[in-house]
Amino acid sequence: MLKYLIILLDDNAVSYCHYAPKAELGVSITPDILKKAIFWAMKENLSVQFVHSKVKMSAEIATLIGSIDHTDIALSDADIVVANDWAEATTLKYSKGRSYVVRTAFENLLDESDTLKSLLVRADRVNIVVTDVENFSDYMIGKYQEFLEGLIPTIIDEYKRDHQVQFNLLTDRLMLNEMNNCNAGYESITLAPDGKFYICPAFYLDGEQSVGDIDNGLNIKNPQLYKLDHAPICRICDAFQCKRCNWLNKRLCREVNTPSHQQCVLAHVERNASKKLLKEFRKIDAFFLPECNIPEVEFLDPFDKVTKQNP
Ligand code: SF4
Ligand code: SF4
Incomplete structure (x- = not known):
């Protein structure tokens, strides 16, 4: 079921995910399209997320944004603050209750263990987004394990001083008992400044086909393909x-x-490191998250499980 409408205020809206933001200047959303989008979100009972750029918005756009409950995603002063590299991440002002996204190439991530530890101390929530997943190779598995396990003492220390920091790569798995995926195309849809819907901002910026527009509504071909039960x-x-x-x-x-x-x-190395984190928590409190169970598995890619079952 659709729950979220993500509205890109500008072609140069910040990227909060794996895709690269648009470098060259693009178009901004018009007040007319934004008005229709807000009306559509209200009609469909959707939560709205506005994705901002550095481009200064007009007073009219600002007023429209203020007319609906929403979440802001931006480079500063937002509910979700995005840093595009580690230098940016260290200079941000960290405030209570906000989420901080750090976009990073995988190799840079491994070099920034100390920086990340300092963010886990300062922020309530840190999300790491790897921007070059395609470059990850199996020979990096050990390094990634070591990197994640090296962060466990910092998280434990923060909990001991009553700072329950959330960190997408390690603590999220402990809090979940079912899939909590992005679900773009199923639970969320993106409206671009051109007034058309796309599965997510990455599909828009990649020049993929739109899936409807704000005047005629959504038109996703084979919508079932975006659901977990069809994966x-x-x-x-x-x-x-x-x-x-x-x-x-x-x-x-x-x-x-x-x-x-x-x-x-990548996700399974994180899952397995989360299991180690759980074990550390239970050394302090034997009843920590009693429902959480992360069983041992013999694979890092569930495709291997599928091929074993159907040789
Ligand atoms: S599909 Fe979801 S996770 Fe993937 S790039 Fe789009 S928003 Fe990010
Ligand atoms: S099968 Fe792979 S992509 Fe799908 S949820 Fe599991 S780890 Fe993620």
């Missing part, structure tokens, strides 16, 4: 924190419901 590999998986990014699926495997090896391995 045969993901539906047997318990890396519940995985984004299950259907844009990456399409880019790397040509199908929106078929995950790439890289995405699955």
Whole structure:
């Protein structure tokens, strides 16, 4: 069921996810399109997320934005603040209750363990988004494990001093007992400044076909493909924190419901490190999250489980 409408205020709206933002100057949303979008969101009972750019918005647009309850995603002063590199992440002002997204290439992530630890101390929620998932190779598995496990003492120390920091790569899996994926195309849809709907901002910026427009409504071909129950590999998986990014699926495997090896391995290394974090929590409190159970599995890519079952 559709729950969220993501509105890109500008072609240069910040990227909060795996895709690269548009570099060259683009168009901004018009007041007419924005008015229709807000009306549509109200009619469909959707939560609205506005994605801002550095481009200064007009007073009319600002008034329209203020006319509806919403979440702001921007480079500063927002509910979700995005840093496009580690230098930006260290200079941000960290406020209570906000989420901070750090977009990073995988190799840079591994070099920034100390910086990340300092963010986990300062922020209530940190989301790391890897911008080059396609470059991840199996030979990096050990390094990634070591990197994630190296963050566990910091998270434990923060909990001990009553700062329950949330960190998408390690704590999310502990809080979930079912999939909590991005679900673009199923639970969320994006409206671009051209007045058309896209599965997510990445599909828009990649020049993919629109899936309807604000005047005529949504028109997604084969909408079932965006649902978990039509993703045969993901539906047997318990890396519940995985984004299950259907844009990456399409880019790397040509199908929106078929995950790439890289995405699955990354998510399973995180899942397994979360299991170690859980064990550390239970050393302090034996009843910590009693329902949480992360079983041992013999694979890092559920595709291997599928092929074993159907040789
Ligand atoms: S780890 Fe792979 S199989 Fe599991 S949800 Fe993520 S993409 Fe799907
Ligand atoms: S499908 Fe979701 S996870 Fe993937 S790029 Fe789009 S918003 Fe991000």
